[in-house]
Amino acid sequence: MLHELEVADAQATIAHVKAHYERPLMEIFES
């Protein structure tokens, strides 16, 4: 769960976190 100061589009936020943070972190730590 993430609290944002401004939620314009929740799906866009999810996509942003997954693409820009989760994917590289998985590549760094889990691959």
Added chain:
Amino acid sequence: MKRLFPAPLVSAGLFTVWLLLHPRWGRGHLLLALLLGLGLPLMLQGLRPRRVRVRHPITILKLCLRVMADTTRSNLAVLRYLLRPGHRPHPAGFVEIPLQMRDPNALAVLAMIVCITPGTVPSGRKFPWTAPC
């Protein structure tokens, strides 16, 4: 030996720092420095993170640049809210992020990224990265 000294560098560091904090070294301070240097790493070894092998340096660099860019953008957004408090086109709210990664170090890094980004904070009980920022 590893059982007695789970983190030799931390032990040496604690011992040294304790002695440096005190201008006069008596037997008591030496004993305390020894106790801290040996005892703290033993007591806290359960909290030590798993060993990390640094891989994909280009990905790390890209991630750092991305975090810097996002943090700068968030800072500007917060500044805009402060300068124009009445003008907020969208309300604040919670977004549930379904994460697939499970590595504790990766989750800790994500929690830190979220914490340093102004206007966002991790929360909830479903994820292990719920420490308050």
